[in-house]
Amino acid sequence: MTSIISFRDATKVFPGRGRGQDVRAVDGVTLDVRAGEIFGVIGYSGAGKSTLVRLINALERVTSGDVVVDGVPLASLGEARLRPVRAGIGMIFQQFNLLASRTVAGNVAYPLEVAGWSRARRAARVAELLDFVGIGEKAGAYPSTLSGGQKQRVGIARALATEPRILLADEATSALDPETTQDVLALLQRVNRELGITVVVITHEMDVVRSICHRVAVMEHGQVVEVGDAYQVFSAPGHEVTRRFVETALRDRPSSAVLARLRKRHAGRIVTVGVDEVAGSSAVLTRVLREHGVDGTVVYGGITEVAERPYGSLTVELVGGGGAVEGAVAALRAVTSVADHGTAAHPAPDAGPVTPPGKETKR
Protein backbone atom coordinates (compact mmCIF):
# COMPACT_ATOMS: atom_id res chain seq x y z
CA MET A 1 0.00 0.00 0.00
CA THR A 2 1.35 3.46 -0.84
CA SER A 3 1.83 6.06 1.84
CA ILE A 4 -0.10 9.31 1.51
CA ILE A 5 1.59 11.05 4.47
CA SER A 6 5.23 10.50 5.46
CA PHE A 7 6.89 12.08 8.46
CA ARG A 8 10.64 12.02 7.97
CA ASP A 9 12.50 12.70 11.19
CA ALA A 10 9.99 15.52 11.68
CA THR A 11 10.69 17.80 14.63
CA LYS A 12 8.79 20.82 15.90
CA VAL A 13 10.35 22.94 18.60
CA PHE A 14 8.43 25.78 20.25
CA PRO A 15 10.70 28.38 21.80
CA GLY A 16 10.41 28.60 25.57
CA ARG A 17 8.74 31.71 26.89
CA GLY A 18 10.98 34.08 28.85
CA ARG A 19 13.82 31.98 30.20
CA GLY A 20 11.79 28.78 29.92
CA GLN A 21 13.13 25.76 28.07
CA ASP A 22 12.27 25.09 24.43
CA VAL A 23 9.48 22.53 23.97
CA ARG A 24 10.15 19.67 21.54
CA ALA A 25 6.44 19.11 20.83
CA VAL A 26 7.28 16.67 18.00
CA ASP A 27 10.66 15.03 18.35
CA GLY A 28 12.16 13.13 15.43
CA VAL A 29 9.03 11.36 14.19
CA THR A 30 9.35 9.03 11.22
CA LEU A 31 6.02 7.53 10.27
CA ASP A 32 3.93 6.56 7.25
CA VAL A 33 0.16 6.86 6.93
CA ARG A 34 -1.10 4.61 4.15
CA ALA A 35 -3.56 5.77 1.53
CA GLY A 36 -7.07 4.64 2.35
CA GLU A 37 -6.62 3.76 6.02
CA ILE A 38 -7.97 5.15 9.28
CA PHE A 39 -4.86 5.96 11.25
CA GLY A 40 -5.04 6.75 14.97
CA VAL A 41 -2.62 8.87 16.98
CA ILE A 42 -3.13 8.24 20.68
CA GLY A 43 -1.37 9.78 23.66
CA TYR A 44 -1.97 11.64 26.89
CA SER A 45 -2.35 15.42 27.05
CA GLY A 46 0.80 17.22 25.93
CA ALA A 47 2.23 14.19 24.09
CA GLY A 48 2.39 16.20 20.87
CA LYS A 49 -0.56 14.74 18.95
CA SER A 50 -2.13 18.03 17.85
CA THR A 51 1.19 19.45 16.78
CA LEU A 52 1.98 16.29 14.79
CA VAL A 53 -1.31 16.49 12.95
CA ARG A 54 -1.01 20.24 12.35
CA LEU A 55 2.26 19.53 10.55
CA ILE A 56 0.28 17.58 7.94
CA ASN A 57 -1.61 20.65 6.72
CA ALA A 58 1.24 22.97 7.60
CA LEU A 59 -0.75 24.83 10.24
CA GLU A 60 2.58 24.29 12.00
CA ARG A 61 5.85 24.14 10.06
CA VAL A 62 8.61 21.64 10.90
CA THR A 63 11.72 22.94 12.67
CA SER A 64 13.73 20.15 11.02
CA GLY A 65 12.99 17.04 9.01
CA ASP A 66 10.05 17.00 6.61
CA VAL A 67 6.47 15.93 6.06
CA VAL A 68 5.56 14.59 2.62
CA VAL A 69 1.88 14.77 1.70
CA ASP A 70 0.71 13.06 -1.48
CA GLY A 71 4.28 13.10 -2.76
CA VAL A 72 4.86 16.79 -1.96
CA PRO A 73 7.57 17.63 0.63
CA LEU A 74 6.16 20.51 2.67
CA ALA A 75 9.21 21.88 4.51
CA SER A 76 10.53 23.93 1.60
CA LEU A 77 7.16 25.15 0.29
CA GLY A 78 6.07 28.77 0.57
CA GLU A 79 2.50 29.78 1.48
CA ALA A 80 1.34 30.02 -2.15
CA ARG A 81 2.42 26.49 -3.02
CA LEU A 82 0.97 25.13 0.23
CA ARG A 83 -2.51 26.26 -0.78
CA PRO A 84 -3.29 23.36 -3.15
CA VAL A 85 -1.89 20.89 -0.61
CA ARG A 86 -4.15 22.31 2.09
CA ALA A 87 -7.12 22.16 -0.29
CA GLY A 88 -6.67 18.39 -0.38
CA ILE A 89 -6.93 18.10 3.40
CA GLY A 90 -10.08 18.55 5.49
CA MET A 91 -10.03 19.02 9.24
CA ILE A 92 -12.52 18.67 12.08
CA PHE A 93 -12.12 19.84 15.67
CA GLN A 94 -13.21 19.05 19.20
CA GLN A 95 -15.08 22.38 19.48
CA PHE A 96 -16.51 22.11 15.93
CA ASN A 97 -15.40 25.69 15.00
CA LEU A 98 -18.64 26.52 13.17
CA LEU A 99 -19.53 30.07 12.18
CA ALA A 100 -22.36 31.09 14.53
CA SER A 101 -23.70 33.73 12.16
CA ARG A 102 -24.20 31.30 9.28
CA THR A 103 -26.76 28.56 8.86
CA VAL A 104 -25.77 24.91 8.55
CA ALA A 105 -25.86 25.22 4.74
CA GLY A 106 -23.90 28.48 4.96
CA ASN A 107 -21.18 26.83 7.01
CA VAL A 108 -20.81 23.95 4.57
CA ALA A 109 -20.84 26.34 1.61
CA TYR A 110 -18.11 28.51 3.09
CA PRO A 111 -15.05 26.59 1.80
CA LEU A 112 -16.74 26.34 -1.61
CA GLU A 113 -17.17 30.14 -1.72
CA VAL A 114 -13.49 30.56 -0.86
CA ALA A 115 -12.60 28.09 -3.62
CA GLY A 116 -14.71 30.10 -6.11
CA TRP A 117 -17.51 27.62 -6.84
CA SER A 118 -20.59 29.07 -8.57
CA ARG A 119 -23.79 29.52 -6.55
CA ALA A 120 -25.58 26.70 -8.39
CA ARG A 121 -22.72 24.19 -7.96
CA ARG A 122 -22.43 25.18 -4.30
CA ALA A 123 -26.10 24.57 -3.64
CA ALA A 124 -25.98 21.12 -5.22
CA ARG A 125 -22.81 20.15 -3.38
CA VAL A 126 -24.11 21.39 -0.01
CA ALA A 127 -27.35 19.41 -0.42
CA GLU A 128 -25.38 16.30 -1.34
CA LEU A 129 -23.06 16.68 1.70
CA LEU A 130 -25.84 17.35 4.21
CA ASP A 131 -27.62 14.31 2.89
CA PHE A 132 -24.44 12.20 3.27
CA VAL A 133 -23.96 13.21 6.92
CA GLY A 134 -27.67 12.81 7.67
CA ILE A 135 -28.78 16.35 8.54
CA GLY A 136 -30.45 17.50 5.34
CA GLU A 137 -33.45 18.78 7.31
CA LYS A 138 -31.22 21.16 9.30
CA ALA A 139 -29.92 23.12 6.30
CA GLY A 140 -31.56 26.38 7.42
CA ALA A 141 -30.83 26.00 11.16
CA TYR A 142 -28.20 27.96 13.06
CA PRO A 143 -25.41 26.11 14.92
CA SER A 144 -26.64 27.31 18.34
CA THR A 145 -29.81 25.23 17.88
CA LEU A 146 -27.94 21.98 17.14
CA SER A 147 -26.79 19.17 19.44
CA GLY A 148 -23.07 18.37 19.69
CA GLY A 149 -23.42 15.39 17.38
CA GLN A 150 -25.26 17.48 14.78
CA LYS A 151 -22.60 20.21 14.99
CA GLN A 152 -19.86 17.67 14.33
CA ARG A 153 -21.82 16.33 11.35
CA VAL A 154 -21.84 19.88 9.95
CA GLY A 155 -18.09 20.04 10.67
CA ILE A 156 -17.56 16.83 8.72
CA ALA A 157 -19.72 18.02 5.80
CA ARG A 158 -17.76 21.29 5.68
CA ALA A 159 -14.43 19.43 5.82
CA LEU A 160 -15.48 17.20 2.93
CA ALA A 161 -16.87 20.03 0.78
CA THR A 162 -13.90 20.47 -1.53
CA GLU A 163 -13.38 16.72 -1.94
CA PRO A 164 -10.18 16.27 0.08
CA ARG A 165 -8.19 13.03 -0.03
CA ILE A 166 -7.30 13.32 3.66
CA LEU A 167 -9.46 14.12 6.69
CA LEU A 168 -7.78 15.10 9.97
CA ALA A 169 -9.89 14.65 13.11
CA ASP A 170 -8.44 16.40 16.17
CA GLU A 171 -10.25 15.00 19.26
CA ALA A 172 -13.41 15.16 17.15
CA THR A 173 -15.52 13.19 19.61
CA SER A 174 -14.03 14.37 22.91
CA ALA A 175 -16.86 16.83 23.58
CA LEU A 176 -19.59 14.27 22.83
CA ASP A 177 -21.42 11.74 24.99
CA PRO A 178 -20.63 8.04 24.42
CA GLU A 179 -23.65 7.32 22.21
CA THR A 180 -23.13 10.36 20.00
CA THR A 181 -19.43 9.47 19.86
CA GLN A 182 -20.31 6.09 18.35
CA ASP A 183 -22.57 7.78 15.74
CA VAL A 184 -19.83 10.19 14.71
CA LEU A 185 -17.23 7.40 14.60
CA ALA A 186 -19.58 5.39 12.38
CA LEU A 187 -19.84 8.41 10.09
CA LEU A 188 -16.02 8.70 9.92
CA GLN A 189 -15.93 5.03 8.99
CA ARG A 190 -18.37 5.72 6.13
CA VAL A 191 -16.22 8.65 5.01
CA ASN A 192 -13.30 6.23 4.82
CA ARG A 193 -15.10 3.28 3.24
CA GLU A 194 -17.53 4.96 0.88
CA LEU A 195 -15.47 7.95 -0.18
CA GLY A 196 -12.02 6.32 0.06
CA ILE A 197 -10.71 9.21 2.17
CA THR A 198 -7.68 8.61 4.40
CA VAL A 199 -8.63 9.58 7.96
CA VAL A 200 -6.14 10.56 10.67
CA VAL A 201 -7.73 10.53 14.11
CA ILE A 202 -6.08 12.11 17.15
CA THR A 203 -7.41 11.03 20.50
CA HIS A 204 -6.62 10.35 24.14
CA GLU A 205 -9.40 7.74 24.25
CA MET A 206 -8.55 4.19 23.44
CA ASP A 207 -12.19 3.43 22.69
CA VAL A 208 -11.95 5.66 19.62
CA VAL A 209 -8.93 3.79 18.28
CA ARG A 210 -10.44 0.45 19.23
CA SER A 211 -13.66 1.24 17.34
CA ILE A 212 -12.43 2.48 13.99
CA CYS A 213 -8.65 2.63 13.49
CA HIS A 214 -6.77 0.19 11.27
CA ARG A 215 -3.35 1.26 12.51
CA VAL A 216 -2.22 3.35 15.43
CA ALA A 217 0.77 5.34 16.65
CA VAL A 218 1.22 5.82 20.39
CA MET A 219 2.89 9.12 21.34
CA GLU A 220 4.73 10.27 24.43
CA HIS A 221 6.98 13.34 24.91
CA GLY A 222 6.79 14.20 21.20
CA GLN A 223 7.93 10.77 20.09
CA VAL A 224 6.13 7.81 18.59
CA VAL A 225 6.83 5.00 21.05
CA GLU A 226 4.86 2.30 19.29
CA VAL A 227 3.19 1.96 15.90
CA GLY A 228 1.42 -0.80 14.03
CA ASP A 229 -1.77 -2.67 13.36
CA ALA A 230 -4.28 -1.51 16.01
CA TYR A 231 -5.15 -5.06 17.01
CA GLN A 232 -1.54 -6.12 17.40
CA VAL A 233 -0.52 -2.99 19.30
CA PHE A 234 -3.35 -3.31 21.81
CA SER A 235 -3.41 -7.10 22.17
CA ALA A 236 0.33 -7.24 22.84
CA PRO A 237 1.33 -3.74 24.01
CA GLY A 238 5.09 -3.31 23.98
CA HIS A 239 5.36 0.06 25.73
CA GLU A 240 4.29 1.18 29.19
CA VAL A 241 2.08 4.00 27.81
CA THR A 242 0.24 1.56 25.55
CA ARG A 243 -0.28 -0.81 28.47
CA ARG A 244 -1.84 2.02 30.49
CA PHE A 245 -4.30 2.76 27.68
CA VAL A 246 -5.22 -0.89 27.37
CA GLU A 247 -5.71 -1.30 31.11
CA THR A 248 -7.88 1.76 31.56
CA ALA A 249 -10.02 1.09 28.49
CA LEU A 250 -10.57 -2.64 28.55
CA ARG A 251 -10.97 -3.22 32.29
CA ASP A 252 -11.27 -6.94 31.81
CA ARG A 253 -8.48 -7.96 34.20
CA PRO A 254 -9.18 -7.97 37.94
CA SER A 255 -7.28 -5.49 40.11
CA SER A 256 -5.76 -6.73 43.36
CA ALA A 257 -8.77 -5.35 45.28
CA VAL A 258 -11.16 -7.22 42.99
CA LEU A 259 -9.07 -10.38 43.32
CA ALA A 260 -9.28 -10.17 47.10
CA ARG A 261 -13.09 -10.03 46.85
CA LEU A 262 -13.17 -12.86 44.31
CA ARG A 263 -11.11 -15.04 46.66
CA LYS A 264 -13.59 -14.37 49.47
CA ARG A 265 -16.46 -15.54 47.30
CA HIS A 266 -14.71 -18.43 45.49
CA ALA A 267 -12.58 -21.06 47.23
CA GLY A 268 -11.25 -22.73 44.01
CA ARG A 269 -8.26 -21.89 41.84
CA ILE A 270 -8.68 -18.55 40.09
CA VAL A 271 -7.02 -17.96 36.72
CA THR A 272 -7.34 -15.22 34.12
CA VAL A 273 -7.27 -16.58 30.57
CA GLY A 274 -6.53 -14.33 27.60
CA VAL A 275 -9.04 -14.37 24.77
CA ASP A 276 -7.98 -13.16 21.34
CA GLU A 277 -8.22 -14.04 17.69
CA VAL A 278 -4.97 -16.00 17.52
CA ALA A 279 -4.83 -17.81 20.84
CA GLY A 280 -7.77 -18.46 23.10
CA SER A 281 -11.47 -18.24 22.60
CA SER A 282 -14.14 -19.17 25.12
CA ALA A 283 -14.70 -22.33 23.04
CA VAL A 284 -11.05 -23.33 23.59
CA LEU A 285 -11.43 -22.70 27.31
CA THR A 286 -14.57 -24.86 27.50
CA ARG A 287 -12.94 -27.69 25.53
CA VAL A 288 -9.77 -27.77 27.67
CA LEU A 289 -11.75 -27.81 30.90
CA ARG A 290 -14.00 -30.59 29.61
CA GLU A 291 -11.00 -32.68 28.51
CA HIS A 292 -9.47 -32.39 31.99
CA GLY A 293 -12.69 -32.98 33.91
CA VAL A 294 -12.52 -29.53 35.51
CA ASP A 295 -15.50 -27.32 36.33
CA GLY A 296 -15.05 -23.69 35.36
CA THR A 297 -17.15 -20.75 36.51
CA VAL A 298 -16.61 -17.37 34.91
CA VAL A 299 -16.29 -14.90 37.78
CA TYR A 300 -14.97 -11.76 36.09
CA GLY A 301 -13.88 -10.38 32.73
CA GLY A 302 -15.14 -9.47 29.33
CA ILE A 303 -14.55 -9.89 25.65
CA THR A 304 -14.75 -6.82 23.50
CA GLU A 305 -13.51 -5.83 20.07
CA VAL A 306 -10.34 -4.12 18.96
CA ALA A 307 -10.31 -3.21 15.27
CA GLU A 308 -13.42 -5.39 14.84
CA ARG A 309 -11.65 -8.49 16.18
CA PRO A 310 -12.27 -10.23 19.54
CA TYR A 311 -10.09 -9.31 22.49
CA GLY A 312 -10.28 -9.62 26.27
CA SER A 313 -9.97 -12.11 29.09
CA LEU A 314 -12.07 -14.33 31.29
CA THR A 315 -11.30 -14.92 34.94
CA VAL A 316 -12.44 -18.36 35.92
CA GLU A 317 -12.71 -20.37 39.12
CA LEU A 318 -11.47 -23.90 38.43
CA VAL A 319 -12.54 -26.83 40.57
CA GLY A 320 -11.45 -30.45 39.99
CA GLY A 321 -10.05 -33.52 41.74
CA GLY A 322 -6.44 -34.79 41.90
CA GLY A 323 -4.13 -32.97 39.50
CA ALA A 324 -6.95 -32.11 37.10
CA VAL A 325 -6.75 -28.36 37.70
CA GLU A 326 -2.93 -28.37 37.26
CA GLY A 327 -3.36 -30.27 34.00
CA ALA A 328 -6.00 -27.87 32.73
CA VAL A 329 -3.89 -24.81 33.59
CA ALA A 330 -0.89 -26.32 31.77
CA ALA A 331 -3.05 -27.10 28.72
CA LEU A 332 -4.42 -23.53 28.70
CA ARG A 333 -0.91 -22.09 28.97
CA ALA A 334 -0.02 -23.99 25.80
CA VAL A 335 -2.63 -22.07 23.79
CA THR A 336 -3.03 -18.65 25.40
CA SER A 337 -1.86 -16.28 28.15
CA VAL A 338 -2.80 -17.43 31.65
CA ALA A 339 -2.41 -15.47 34.89
CA ASP A 340 -2.66 -17.86 37.83
CA HIS A 341 -4.06 -16.13 40.92
CA GLY A 342 -3.94 -19.27 43.13
CA THR A 343 -6.69 -20.14 45.58
CA ALA A 344 -8.22 -18.41 48.57
CA ALA A 345 -6.13 -20.67 50.84
CA HIS A 346 -2.94 -20.26 48.77
CA PRO A 347 -3.14 -16.98 46.83
CA ALA A 348 -0.45 -16.42 44.22
CA PRO A 349 1.62 -13.26 44.69
CA ASP A 350 -0.11 -10.45 42.85
CA ALA A 351 1.41 -10.32 39.39
CA GLY A 352 1.17 -7.48 36.91
CA PRO A 353 -0.02 -3.89 37.21
CA VAL A 354 -3.16 -2.93 39.06
CA THR A 355 -6.11 -2.19 36.82
CA PRO A 356 -9.17 -0.14 37.65
CA PRO A 357 -12.15 -2.13 38.83
CA GLY A 358 -14.61 -3.19 36.16
CA LYS A 359 -17.68 -5.39 36.25
CA GLU A 360 -17.75 -8.32 38.60
CA THR A 361 -20.05 -11.23 37.89
CA LYS A 362 -21.73 -12.61 40.92
CA ARG A 363 -22.74 -16.19 41.52
Ligand SMILES: Nc1ncnc2c1ncn2[C@@H]1O[C@H](COP(=O)(O)OP(=O)(O)OP(=O)(O)O)[C@@H](O)[C@H]1O
Ligand atom coordinates in the same frame (compact mmCIF):
# COMPACT_ATOMS: atom_id res chain seq x y z
N1 LIG B 1 2.03 27.23 20.00
C1 LIG B 1 2.71 26.66 21.01
N2 LIG B 1 3.67 27.34 21.67
C2 LIG B 1 4.36 26.79 22.68
N3 LIG B 1 4.21 25.51 23.08
C3 LIG B 1 3.27 24.76 22.45
C4 LIG B 1 2.47 25.29 21.39
N4 LIG B 1 1.64 24.32 20.97
C5 LIG B 1 1.89 23.23 21.72
N5 LIG B 1 2.87 23.49 22.61
C6 LIG B 1 3.44 22.54 23.58
O1 LIG B 1 3.84 21.38 22.87
C7 LIG B 1 3.55 20.21 23.62
C8 LIG B 1 2.66 19.30 22.82
O2 LIG B 1 1.39 19.90 22.67
P1 LIG B 1 0.21 19.28 21.80
O3 LIG B 1 -0.96 20.18 21.91
O4 LIG B 1 0.72 18.93 20.45
O5 LIG B 1 -0.06 17.92 22.60
P2 LIG B 1 -1.34 17.01 22.57
O6 LIG B 1 -0.85 15.62 22.71
O7 LIG B 1 -2.19 17.32 21.40
O8 LIG B 1 -2.07 17.41 23.90
P3 LIG B 1 -3.52 18.05 24.12
O9 LIG B 1 -4.47 16.92 23.86
O10 LIG B 1 -3.50 18.48 25.54
O11 LIG B 1 -3.62 19.16 23.14
C9 LIG B 1 2.94 20.68 24.93
O12 LIG B 1 3.96 20.76 25.89
C10 LIG B 1 2.42 22.07 24.59
O13 LIG B 1 2.41 22.89 25.73
